[in-house]
Amino acid sequence: MSLFLYEFKKIWNWRILALIAALAALVWFSILRGDIQTYKTVSHYGLSYGPYQREMFEKYGPTLEPEELADYDIPGKQAALYAELDDWIAQDPLFTGNGISTYAEYDLFRSKDRSGMSEAELEPFDEITMQMDMKLSLDEYWNDPRKQFASPYVRLGMISNLYDKYAEYEPYLQDYIDHDERPVVAEAARRILARHNNSLVPDNLNGSVSLYATVVGVSVILAALLLVSPPLARDRMRRIYLLHYSSAAGRRMLFIQWAAMAFSACALSLLLVGLSAIPLFAAGVGDYLGASMLVLESGGGLGILYDITFGQYAMLLAGMIVLLSVGAACFAFLLAKFSTNTMSALVKIVPLGLAFWVLYLSAISDSFFEHNALFSVILRGRAVMPELILCMMIAAAGAAAAVIVTARENKVDAA
Amino acid sequence: MTFIYEFKKLALSPLVLSLAALCILVNLMFLLVEYDGMTPQNQDHSAADALAAEAANIFEGYRTAGIAEFYISALRLTGTNAEHIRGKYEALQLVVDRRAAGGDAPRTYFDGQTSDFQVLLFGKLFMYLSAEVGLLALLAALLSTTHEQMRGTESAIYASKTGRRVQVVKLCASLSVSALLSVLVIGLSLLIFFALFDFSIVWNANVSSVFDHALGETKPFITWHSFTVAGYLWAAIGIGIGLALCCCLLGYACGIGARSAYLAFGTAVSVLAILYLIPRAPFMPYGSIARGAWGLNPVWLWKSSGTWFTDGRADMVWAHFETLGLCASLAVFAAAAGFAYRSLQRRELH
């Protein structure tokens, strides 16, 4: 155990950790922070539904039953918003100047047949409708959805989307069931239909978390490689392995070094994933831990294809990142083992890192969604959770290869 | 003489050669996958047929201000940032007017798949190629500069008549090998590309025939200079090799600036990461001079590889950003390499 701890300590070099911390800070400030703050992500004033869905969630819990939908009275809310909009429009000279005094008149105005207009008519028409739309949607607050929510026009769009999602879901799902050739997708649609698309998980949650997990995942794998690669390569360059092999620990040292590398990769990825989860949970996603991710999204697309809660989804994403980090560390161990110095190890490990980067972006990102490339393009929607299986296979293959090499080392001359 | 030894050390290094071979293999696989999904419908058409199709003077009456206003509105730009974008497209308007007056009548080819081919060759493939040759050049420079340290021959060589000047020879060797590897990887990958996709009918067509679909808009692919497809390809190859040389200079500066191979590599990666990530931070808004200047770094030049010699979308503030950026990057990294070499002259070796 003490040997393992020594190797572990060798790996956790403060200089590398400082470098990782600096790169993590850079990734946070340049990508992740913006992702969390934008209205497109986990804000309660988020895309499509604003705080309405949140209100329903707080009122009715993670699922929405038909009587609860009726109780929420979306048509009543829509009627009130139309009235509010009429007041807005009636008091605004931009509209009244163009002979518009109600929302219905505005709707009629902007739906004019554009094909009948000449080039000279089209430009001012487009300009005025754009201005009207911007005015109604409080466009000057485009980067502050909380303020923009004051607009009845914005709220009307949101509540209408919500109505479509929870009351008009059947045709979308039936289309999947009837026409989608991917069995797993069709099965997901059937399940959602059977439960009346009743999950109140926010629409923007899975996409936001998936995007966030992709950035975190790639960064964590690269950080793990950065952390675990140097010690073994350095031991081989300085020929310290000769001392190891001729000591009481002997060639078992190689196994211990591998174990320390794999464990370090695991520990670092858990640490970084944990740290990256803090701002996400601070934004309130933790409230939905028990909500089902199996839901038809706004616009009629399917979200996560499996009957898992958000908590399980988050754990799966974290687990996949850890598995890939451990797999990458195992392959880095092999490459370093067969390198005579740090530079030759680096030349091999850099392409490994890039390969994992490309693998993540092409096969792991958007995990459990119907548009995941591995699931949809390669496996044609026939396999359940292939992304998770791939991660497990990579980690298992890396570990198996490392164990084989360490076992073979017992019979190999140490040159 | 020393140059030949250093050159051979690098050029014949199994690691470097394997990595170059790996790059070509990856490109082959990528192109085969793309070929599978996107075979041109009418590759058999004669050149005359293709060039006669849909000839239209897209430049006549075209207003680039529309592009500027689109970006300004989509990205919510105001003040000087918006003015910078407007200024760039005003300059582009002069190009459009000149070409319209000259009777340039670009055509489409590949029966409507022009944009797909444009994206595949100059967007995706060149992005991969630039990344690959940049990485190869970076590693070649790191390998070369740290070679003696790794082999324990550093003291003997630095104490010889050549002394620390060997690092100048290594710089020349690294640059030469980087250029050679770039030519090899780009050349063989393009050979594979043209073996799969028949471009012979469009070599002399104007590259502006194709359409760029940035941010969901449809705007002509307007280059600051008039290029044929072949000419544009050569120019893009030139920029790709130039970026590789930038990476080589960066690798060299880190290789002799840092005392360990790992630290050198870590520094190089950190520099590239900073160059890539900083413009994504909020303090560099679109249209600002800061973003425009930062966008001239090699990583952002690489990122915008599909728009070289054009307006560069909203990321870029100035015309000819790729040429400007390449020259600036080469100058900055050459200065960094020079500074690192000077510091080596006075460094104590223990």
Added chain:
Amino acid sequence: MLSLNRVTKQYGSFTALEQIDLEFSRGVYALLAPNGAGKTTLIKMLSTLIFPTKGEILWNGDDIIGLDAAYRDMIGYLPQDFGYYRNHTPREFLRYMAAVKCLKRDRGARRADELIDLVGLSDVRNKKMRKFSGGMIQRVGIAQAMLNDPQILILDEPTAGLDPKERVRFRNLISSLSKDRIVILSTHIVSDIETIASSVILLKDRRLLTQDSPAAICGTLDGNVYETDDIEAIKAPHLVLTERQENGRTVTRFASERDCASAARVVNPNLEDVFLYVYRDEER
């Protein structure tokens, strides 16, 4: 007792060592051979870093490969190019090596401190090894080899690159350590051996040439080593061993199987004479 029975080491078609039979009991054994003669190969086999292609190496009758960790727990090894962590202090490094040698934490720490004192590095025990001299590094090397109080101490070219003062200090250290253990050291510096080795092993043409005490080995050339200041007068076939300046004249030391006593002075042979004679070029 450590013994080698008909040990052969081959690398593909190349034979590095052939049919080596040796026995080691308490004392200092010096492996003496020119570079490339197989000293390091033999040392590495004794350290279990490489394995014999044929034959076996036994410790008290048991194969050392079968003994595995039990055997390695009895050896201390200092490789030719001793690798160390430049950013570690001697104390940190020795504690790490104590862990690698599976010593209990307390004992490892105690031994590390004892050995730092023994090898004369007390003043720098907490200084990073980055700027240590070659001699200091070698002393750290011998300390790490001694951590487990080994019964067999294997040292590969331990004095290479050391200055005369460091070499003498090192020889004394090895001598003091050899009282109750087997010390096997490979070297091509004969002066190291003359003073401390109880037995010298000569390897030639990949085989064992001889194993005997330094005196006995020197005795093989008794009466055949001469000195003269007029080498041109020696007509009998001879091998020039060394030359030195004495009172403005060049005194030549040579070996000849013929009696040259009439033209030169007979001198007592030393190990260097034997080394040069045994590994001579076959020119004359």
